[in-house]
Amino acid sequence: MAVIADTPVLYVRTAPAEQLLPPPASSGLIGWLRANLFSSFGNTVLTLACAALILWAVPPLLRFLFIDAVWSGSDREVCLASSAHLEPGACWAFVRVWLSYFVYGFYPIPGRWRVDVFFAALAFGIGWLAWLSAPRRDLGAVYFFIVLPVLSVVLLYGFPAIGLPTVPTNLWGGVLVTIVVATVGIVASLPIGILLALGRRSELPAVRWLAIGFIEFVRGVPLITVLFMASVMLPLFVPQRLEPDKLLRALIGVAVFASAYTAEVVRGGLAAVPRGQYEAARALALTYWPTMGLVILPQALRVTLPNIVNTFIGLFKDTTLVFVVGIFDFLRTIEAARGDPKWATPVTATTGYAFAALFYFIFCYGMSRYARSVEARLSRSDRR
Amino acid sequence: MKRIATALSLALLLAFSAQTAWAQTLQTVKQRGQLICGANGTLAGFGLPDPQGNWTGFDVDFCRAIAAAIFNDPSKVKFVPLTAANRFTALQSGEVDVLSRNTTWTMSRDTTLGLDFAAVTFFDGQGFMVHKSLKVSSALELNGASVCVQQGTTTELNLADYFRSHQMALKTVTFATADEAIKAYDSGRCDSYTTDSSGLYGERLRLTSPNDNIVLPEIISKEPLSPAVRQGDDSWEDLVRWTHEAMLDAEEFGVTKSNVDEQLKSANPEIRRLLGVEGQFGQSLGLTNDWAYRIIKSIGNYGESFDRNVGENSPLKIARGLNALWTKGGLQYGLPVR
Known part of the structure; x- marks a missing residue:
């Protein structure tokens, strides 16, 4: 045996071979392209089709939105086709002139700082709660759920005793209304939705049937019908002095709706929690609320987070429906402005809608990205 | 039953009090x-x-x-x-x-x-807008013209009535929304566009070159x-x-x-x-x-x-x-x- 070991065997390597580069076709840019875009005939066709689509759609869009766009001016003349400007692009000058109306609606100009302060306070609250490693998030919750609502009402509606004149809600409009309706809907719907979901799974028949009745009734009628009923039918039955404020009607309608949908989403999460968890909680002598609060809901909400965010994004866009109550939300202010004869051009409406699309996209995409990051964080803790 | 009656009379009372107000x-x-x-x-x-x-x-x-x-x-x-x-x-x-x-x-x-x-x-009343290049100065000269109009409106019905009563040939091109109709007219798909005349003037400003279009004097409906x-x-x-x-x-x-x-x-x-x-x-x-x-x-x-x-x-x-x-x-x- 030793003899064999001592004799060098020519065909056995004594040192590791030098590493070769991977074949050019499987590495670098080409390799990436092959693996991701052209891995099969079908994928190649898809890739080419998508590339063609992008080439077809994106350059004209960029040209319209940016390159040919008109950025400033005082009336429609600047956005019309002329010898210098054969093919007029987006008329951003129109958006600039109308921007304050899009943001504040009819809110009296001397009081608009109040809206700005509200936006800042809201952004601060959201930031505090949304930044998961922010200090004292418990204080943040108190601020957001107790201080902020009171502050908002005082700021926006007014409080004559401290020198803030009342601004009736029929003067609110634009982004302000969209944000108020969406925030109230989202903030109210989560707790109410969770309670409804728990109620629906309750063992007390009265609670269960009430929850089922509420959820099914609300889901069975379209939001626009409820808003329409609230705005058109209610005044016929209720004497005028008892009639609730128009915006309040819309807020309640939206909150009730969002709650029913959130309830169903949360119920899905509750159903996904294994039975053993309930039994384990019971074995630890936990009563109903501690079981739910400490064991079941944290797991259920984690599972349902993507769906809850989905509901919220839907809700954010549904806020445009409040126009049927005669409230000028962001989209409605744009629709009103596009009729302005001072700015009537072939591109005015398109520009207005492009602006609206941008606004809604930024908010919805922001929500969706934030949810993704929270999900990622939660799944990291799952792996631990 | 009694309760319903009470509720009804209450509702009536409210309705009447509102009425007097x-x-x-x-x-x-x-x-x-x-x-x-x-x-x-x-x-x-x-x-x-x-x-x-x-x-x-x-x-x-x-x-x-x-x-x-x-x-x-x-x-x-x-x-x-x-x-x-x-x-x-x-x-x-x-x-x-x-x-x-x-x-x-x-x-x-x-x-x-x-x-x-x-x-x-x-x-107000329904009127017509035409391209100036058509060299038409009255709606009665629109025989055989194609007209862009919004679908399912009284505007569409008035248009058909008007052309029929004046024994003129009509080609309607209908669109679901007024926006589409005016876009089509602007791109030259029709000779004329019709809606209430108060609206016509506003729509005209939205055209690529408003000055190449005129509103005809005829009003064909009562509004x-x-x-x-x-x-x-x-x-x-x-x-x-x-x-x-x-x-x-x-x-x-x-x-x-x-x-x-x-x-x-x-x-x-x-x-x-x-x-x-x-x-x-x-x-x-x-x-x-x-x-x-x-x-x-x-x-x-x-x-x-x-x-x-x-x-x-x-x-x-x-x-x-x-x-x-x-x-x-x-x-x-x-x-x-x-």
């Missing part, structure tokens, strides 16, 4: 210190906010005129934007005191909806636009009607926003009665005798409001047409103050 709109308005006016909010020239959020337009100025007559302050109006669908309920339920929202006065609305129309402030009030409060209806008549009379007598103070010294008895120098006409409306003076001082006469909002001095440049005074070949005939 409607009988004194003027008193309610005075107590409130503000007129509540249902307006459009999205129609250029008639009811539209400006970039600063102030309401502007012909219908809007009419409400301001009422406020001026009552309070001597045209800004004491709260405007409620209404949609075509909820405008009548808003009036019926008492949410607004007056509906000034380009509403056509028709028989069925007048007789069945529990409301009254006060006066035709604007005679008398009128402010409406609840039925059952005749004195309020009188006030709304006479606001319009006062503005018409002022135009006829040449009383304008700028010369109204000098006209107070006029010897013309009609002007003296209108401006309250003679007679007690304002008091019979429940106002002060200078009610018309207040309207003209703050809003101007009918022609001034027309020109400023929809006519010569506005981007719309709607011709007076049927809305000219009767002395100038139009239909606007101010009733006598005496």
Whole structure:
């Protein structure tokens, strides 16, 4: 045996071979392209089709939105086709002139700082709660759920005793209304939705049937019908002095709706929690609320987070429906402005809608990205 | 059963108490210190906010005129934007005191909806817009023309009727929305575009080159636009009607926003009665005798409001047409103050 070991065997390597580069076709840019875009005939066709689509759609869009766009001016003349400007692009000058109306609606100009302060306070609250490693998030919750609502009402509606004149809600409009309706809907719907979901799974028949009745009734009628009923039918039955404020009607309608949908989403999460968890909680002598609060809901909400965010994004866009109550939300202010004869051009409406699309996209995409990051964080803790 | 009966009688009671409240709109308005006016909010020239959020337009100025007559302050109006669908309920339920929202006065609305129309402030009607290159100057020359129109509207039916009754060939090209129809007309798919003439002028500005298009003089349908009030409060209806008549009379007598103070010294008895120098006409409306003076001082006469909002001095440049005074070949005939 030793003899064999001592004799060098020519065909056995004594040192590791030098590493070769991977074949050019499987590495670098080409390799990436092959693996991701052209891995099969079908994928190649898809890739080419998508590339063609992008080439077809994106350059004209960029040209319209940016390159040919008109950025400033005082009336429609600047956005019309002329010898210098054969093919007029987006008329951003129109958006600039109308921007304050899009943001504040009819809110009296001397009081608009109040809206700005509200936006800042809201952004601060959201930031505090949304930044998961922010200090004292418990204080943040108190601020957001107790201080902020009171502050908002005082700021926006007014409080004559401290020198803030009342601004009736029929003067609110634009982004302000969209944000108020969406925030109230989202903030109210989560707790109410969770309670409804728990109620629906309750063992007390009265609670269960009430929850089922509420959820099914609300889901069975379209939001626009409820808003329409609230705005058109209610005044016929209720004497005028008892009639609730128009915006309040819309807020309640939206909150009730969002709650029913959130309830169903949360119920899905509750159903996904294994039975053993309930039994384990019971074995630890936990009563109903501690079981739910400490064991079941944290797991259920984690599972349902993507769906809850989905509901919220839907809700954010549904806020445009409040126009049927005669409230000028962001989209409605744009629709009103596009009729302005001072700015009537072939591109005015398109520009207005492009602006609206941008606004809604930024908010919805922001929500969706934030949810993704929270999900990622939660799944990291799952792996631990 | 008993409970239902109680509930029903309660509801009736509420309804009646509401009914009696409607009988004194003027008193309610005075107590409130503000007129509540249902307006459009999205129609250029008639009811539209400006970039600063102030309401502007012909219908809007009419409400301001009422406020001026009552309070001597045209800004004491709260405007409620209404949609075509909820405008009548808003009036019926008492949410607004007056509906000034380009509403056509028709028989069925007048007789069945529990409301009254006060006066035709604007005679509208369906008209045609054509490309100038067509070299057409009358709708009667449109034989064989293709016309872009919005689908499922009375506009579409009026169009067919008009062409049939004049034995002209018609090619309609219909679209689901007015926006699509005007785009198609702009791109040259049709020779003509038709809608209410007050809308035509606004749409014209949206074309690629507005000056290459003209609005033909013919009006082929009747759309008398009128402010409406609840039925059952005749004195309020009188006030709304006479606001319009006062503005018409002022135009006829040449009383304008700028010369109204000098006209107070006029010897013309009609002007003296209108401006309250003679007679007690304002008091019979429940106002002060200078009610018309207040309207003209703050809003101007009918022609001034027309020109400023929809006519010569506005981007719309709607011709007076049927809305000219009767002395100038139009239909606007101010009733006598005496």
